[in-house]
Amino acid sequence: xxxxxxxxxxxxxxxxxxxxxxxxxxxxxxxxxxxxxxxxxxxxxxxxxxxxxxxxxxxxxxxxxxxxxxxxxxxxxxxxxxxxxxxxxxxxxxxxxxxxxxxxxxxxxxxxxxxxxxxxxxxxxxxxxxxxxxxxxxxxxxxxxxxxxxxxxxxxxxxxxxxxxxxxxxxxxxxxxxxxxxxxxxxxxxxxxxxxxxxxxxxxxxxxxxxxxxxxxxxxxxxxxxxxxxxxxxxxxxxxxxxxxxxxxxxxxxxxxxxxxxxxxxxxxxxxxxxxxxxxxxxxxxxxxxxxxxxxxxxxxxxxxxxxxxxxxxxxxxxxxxxxxxxxxxxxxxxxxxxxxx
Amino acid sequence: xxxxxxxxxxxxxxxxxxxxxxxxxxxxxxxxxxxxxxxxxxxxxxxxxxxxxxxxxxxxxxxxxxxxxxxxxxxxxxxxxxxxxxxxxxxxxxxxxxxxxxxxxxxxxxxxxxxxxxxxxxxxxxxxxxxxxxxxxxxxxxxxxxxxxxxxxxxxxxxxxxxxxxxxxxxxxxxxxxxxxxxxxxxxxxxxxxxxxxxxxxxxxxxxxxxxxxxxxxxxxxxxxxxxxxxxxxxxxxxxxxxxxxxxxxxxxxxxxxxxxxxxxxxxxxxxxxxxxxxxxxxxxxxxxxxxxxxxxxxxxxxxxxxxxxxxxxxxxxxxxxxxxxxxxxxxxxxxxxxxxxxxxxxxxxxxxxxxxxxxxxxxxxxxxxxxxxxxxxxxxxxxxxxxxxxxxxxxxxxxxxxxxxxxxxxxxxxxxxxxxxxxxxxxxxxxxxxxxxxxxxxxxxxxxxxxxxxxxxxxxxxxxxxxxxxxxxxxxxxxxxxxxxxxxxxxxxxxxxxxxxxxxxxxxxxxxxxxxxxxxxxxxxxxxxxxxxxxxxxxxxxxxxxxxxxxxxxxxxxxxxxxxxxxxxxxxxxxxxxxxxxxxxxxxxxxxxxxxxxxxxxxxxxxxxxxxxxxxxxxx
Numbered sequence: 001x002x003x004x005x006x007x008x009x010x011x012x013x014x015x016x017x018x019x020x021x022x023x024x025x026x027x028x029x030x031x032x033x034x035x036x037x038x039x040x041x042x043x044x045x046x047x048x049x050x051x052x053x054x055x056x057x058x059x060x061x062x063x064x065x066x067x068x069x070x071x072x073x074x075x076x077x078x079x080x081x082x083x084x085x086x087x088x089x090x091x092x093x094x095x096x097x098x099x100x101x102x103x104x105x106x107x108x109x110x111x112x113x114x115x116x117x118x119x120x121x122x123x124x125x126x127x128x129x130x131x132x133x134x135x136x137x138x139x140x141x142x143x144x145x146x147x148x149x150x151x152x153x154x155x156x157x158x159x160x161x162x163x164x165x166x167x168x169x170x171x172x173x174x175x176x177x178x179x180x181x182x183x184x185x186x187x188x189x190x191x192x193x194x195x196x197x198x199x200x201x202x203x204x205x206x207x208x209x210x211x212x213x214x215x216x217x218x219x220x221x222x223x224x225x226x227x228x229x230x231x232x233x234x235x236x237x238x239x240x241x242x243x244x245x246x247x248x249x250x251x252x253x254x255x256x257x258x259x260x261x262x263x264x265x266x267x268x269x270x271x272x273x274x275x276x277x278x279x280x281x282x283x284x285x286x287x288x289x290x291x292x293x294x295x296x297x298x299x300x301x302x303x304x305x306x307x308x309x310x311x312x313x314x315x316x317x318x319x320x321x322x323x324x325x326x327x328x329x330x331x332x333x334x335x336x337x338x339x340x341x342x
Numbered sequence: 343x344x345x346x347x348x349x350x351x352x353x354x355x356x357x358x359x360x361x362x363x364x365x366x367x368x369x370x371x372x373x374x375x376x377x378x379x380x381x382x383x384x385x386x387x388x389x390x391x392x393x394x395x396x397x398x399x400x401x402x403x404x405x406x407x408x409x410x411x412x413x414x415x416x417x418x419x420x421x422x423x424x425x426x427x428x429x430x431x432x433x434x435x436x437x438x439x440x441x442x443x444x445x446x447x448x449x450x451x452x453x454x455x456x457x458x459x460x461x462x463x464x465x466x467x468x469x470x471x472x473x474x475x476x477x478x479x480x481x482x483x484x485x486x487x488x489x490x491x492x493x494x495x496x497x498x499x500x501x502x503x504x505x506x507x508x509x510x511x512x513x514x515x516x517x518x519x520x521x522x523x524x525x526x527x528x529x530x531x532x533x534x535x536x537x538x539x540x541x542x543x544x545x546x547x548x549x550x551x552x553x554x555x556x557x558x559x560x561x562x563x564x565x566x567x568x569x570x571x572x573x574x575x576x577x578x579x580x581x582x583x584x585x586x587x588x589x590x591x592x593x594x595x596x597x598x599x600x601x602x603x604x605x606x607x608x609x610x611x612x613x614x615x616x617x618x619x620x621x622x623x624x625x626x627x628x629x630x631x632x633x634x635x636x637x638x639x640x641x642x643x644x645x646x647x648x649x650x651x652x653x654x655x656x657x658x659x660x661x662x663x664x665x666x667x668x669x670x671x672x673x674x675x676x677x678x679x680x681x682x683x684x685x686x687x688x689x690x691x692x693x694x695x696x697x698x699x700x701x702x703x704x705x706x707x708x709x710x711x712x713x714x715x716x717x718x719x720x721x722x723x724x725x726x727x728x729x730x731x732x733x734x735x736x737x738x739x740x741x742x743x744x745x746x747x748x749x750x751x752x753x754x755x756x757x758x759x760x761x762x763x764x765x766x767x768x769x770x771x772x773x774x775x776x777x778x779x780x781x782x783x784x785x786x787x788x789x790x791x792x793x794x795x796x797x798x799x800x801x802x803x804x805x806x807x808x809x810x811x812x813x814x815x816x817x818x819x820x821x822x823x824x825x826x827x828x829x830x831x832x833x834x835x836x837x838x839x840x841x842x843x844x845x846x847x848x849x850x851x852x853x854x855x856x857x858x859x860x861x862x863x864x865x866x867x868x869x870x871x872x873x874x875x876x877x878x879x880x881x882x883x884x885x886x887x888x889x890x891x892x893x894x895x896x897x898x899x900x901x902x903x904x905x906x907x908x909x910x911x912x913x914x915x916x917x918x919x920x921x922x923x924x925x926x927x928x929x930x931x932x933x934x935x936x937x938x939x940x941x942x943x944x945x946x947x948x949x950x951x952x953x954x955x956x957x958x959x960x961x962x963x
Contacts, residue, residue, distance in 0.1 A: 183465075184465030
């Protein structure tokens with residue numbers, strides 16, 4: 001996949017980095033592989049998605065749009081949960097150093113609503129750092145909402161460290177509305193446990209502004225997004241621990257690939273409430289009617305070499321009908337049906 | 343205080359009072375007119391606000407109605423009224439509706455109060471908005487103010503709620519609103535000198551950033567804190583004046599109008615500011631004019647008072663000077679004043695008076711002179727007749743004795759010549775007394791101890807107090823010690839005191855008490871010499887100091903006249919008080935100092951006391 005500037009673009013780019021609009025893909029499959037140069041777009045509305053799918057073969061779908069596209073019987077594909085949204089406490093900040101405060105915040109979070117309503121079922125509530133399909137033991141972790149317990153913990157905290165007067169500063173690291181939405185929801189959940197949280201956004205770089213001028217505001221908690229990019233749970237966990245500087249007990253064997261050891265490592269990290277998983281989000285794409293053999297990897301990697309396209313004439317007519325608001329009539333292959341796993 | 347000063351002060355007070363009264367009245371009236379105008383402008387602005395508020399509410403209601411009437415909204419309502427609806431499908435519907443209908447705030451609330459979709463706060467989806475369930479007839483409700491929670495704070499919203507039935511007795515609540523902020527204020531066009539502020543009372547206490555004007559944040563918001571806090575306690579229209587600086591022209595009157603929410607809670611305060619600059623400048627202008635008028639009036643008043651005083655006081659001063667001259671003895675004083683006004687008439691009357699007085703005085707002097715000569719002649723005849731009669735008898739005896747023998751003649755002759763010598767001596771004494779009175783010397787002042795002078799005078803007569811065969815006279819002293827010395831002529835004073843004591847002795851032939859008192863009073867010395875004799879009648883008291891007047895058989899009537907002359911030469915006074923049968927008291931007051939008083943008048947008086955020019959001769963004491 002190439003961008004319009006000619007640079008290679010990974011299919012597993014972070015969704016919350018500025019999305020390349022107008023990225024073109026030359027994808028023409030003749031026989032076993034034909035690449036045509038076509039734009040990969042992100043639709044902002046159902047009408048946009050239908051219109052764009054009439055012109056291109058593949059669009060990325062935002063979490064709020066994917067269910068509608070599915071409802072409209074357009075072809076979609078949704079990956080396994082790949083991106084972890086979570087909260088990470090900054091150990092250098094005094095307010096975040098109290099384990100009871102961290103636990104109270106964890107117990108106040110309503111992950112179910114985040115996944116099912118805010119992310120419109122395009123995500124799953126996350127209690128572990130690694131997704132179930134990757135680690136196999138994620139189901140062993142569970143964090144249920146317990147506002148009563150959260151309030152009790154809150155009441156037991158010293159007033160000068162719980163944000164009684166000073167709110168807990170939550171910085172939303174990823175860009176985009178979805179992360180901000182999650183941050184605001186966290187703040188609302190925390191407020192129910194009498195923990196004031198103030199959401200602050202990461203300063204956005206503007207043209208002409210030097211990087212030195214962008215100073216991150218001090219924060220107690222970070223909302224982060226971690227995209228799983230490996231099939232190795234150990235490598236994924238190591239990367240996350242290294243990236244977020246999560247401290248581990250010294251007796252843990254960090255080189256072991258044993259799942260029990262991995263589980264123990266993750267459990268010990270989570271037991272300290274330094275990282276609070278929120279949701280695991282899947283990726284969705286809309287597929288044009290001519291796309292055949294769309295079979296990306298479970299972790300979201302696109303295998304464009306396996307894809308082939310039908311002749312465009314018939315698809316053109318079908319897509320035109322979609323754009324005009326008529327019911328879609330393009331062929332629905334069983335393998336490329338909405339929500340189907342490759 | 344001179345008449346001129348009084349006149350000027352009266353004029354000054356009159357002018358100042360008048361100007362002050364007029365300035366106060368004009369200022370008060372101007373202020374009242376300004377206040378009335380300000381109130382009218384404020385009412386007009388409030389009416390404009392209400393109208394704009396109502397129009398905006400109607401617009402919001404129309405847009406919310408459009409959302410409610412949209413087919414997609416009906417579909418949402420139907421879906422939500424169904425069994426186990428998928429709430430996640432509607433999360434972003436409110437955002438689209440807000441964008442399509444130009445509303446700042448749109449929320450969809452399920453029949454059970456659950457927030458389904460929120461344009462302004464999507465993260466709140468799933469939370470309860472129970473307040474919408476309190477009203478079952480939202481479709482007829484009017485727009486109202488609402489505190490809108492937002493991710494980054496709170497906002498003030500003009501909100502409309504409408505209901506849409508999705509069946510199964512389940513309704514979808516559509517809440518739409520627009521932000522009430524500086525953009526709304528910008529739609530108002532306040533009159534010149536007025537401005538509109540809006541305080542969003544969305545958080546407890548006073549928050550300076552909640553106060554906004556058409557430009558956004560409002561500087562010096564804390565100056566309005568007392569007014570807003572007062573309104574927070576008692577939500578009723580208030581008025582207050584804010585002094586933005588020490589300059590009174592920068593003051594501004596604010597009419598604070600509470601804007602309640604749906605439950606009458608205070609959600610906002612509309613502040614209509616009216617600058618007092620015009621009023622202050624106008625008041626200053628009035629005061630400046632009043633000051634200028636007062637200054638000019640004072641100047642004119644000063645000139646008028648000078649002119650009037652020159653017109654009135656100068657004749658009066660001349661009259662006063664004329665009166666003083668009359669008092670000093672110049673009876674023929676004439677004032678040269680012309681005019682037919684009251685002053686002129688007064689001057690004319692004064693001149694007539696002095697002329698009459700001079701004429702009458704001349705007549706009186708002539709009359710008294712004749713009377714004095716007659717009295718003097720009578721006294722002289724009486725005094726001279728007494729020694730002349732023995733002389734005549736003696737001479738006749740001598741003539742008869744020529745017929746006697748020589749021895750008898752010699753005996754008669756010797757006896758007659760002795761008698762003649764004695765009577766001639768008596769005549770000489772009488773003439774000497776008159777001569778002494780006419781030759782009263784001018785006093786030569788020197789410090790004199792009055793108490794000592796009194797004691798010396800009394801001491802001369804001590805042998806007579808206890809004369810054998812006569813009832814005794816007891817002297818009693820009540821002298822203040824120490825008594826300051828006075829400027830006096832010791833000899834003359836001694837002579838006066840001696841005459842007083844002698845007069846008292848003569849008044850007590852049956853004995854009695856001679857009382858001598860002295861005291862100091864207000865720069866002078868008071869002396870009293872009292873006897874316990876038979877006393878004097880009021881007529882005798884009134885004529886007692888008249889020269890040559892005497893109540894004694896053998897008196898010249900010059901003793902008390904000499905005393906009065908001495909006391910007068912010392913610029914003192916002498917008076918007598920007497921009760922018949924109780925005795926007589928002479929009161930003398932002498933000043934302590936004589937430095938500023940010339941002794942010349944005494945000499946003049948002495949000159950004038952020559953017998954032919956003054957009084958008749960009386961019997962010697």
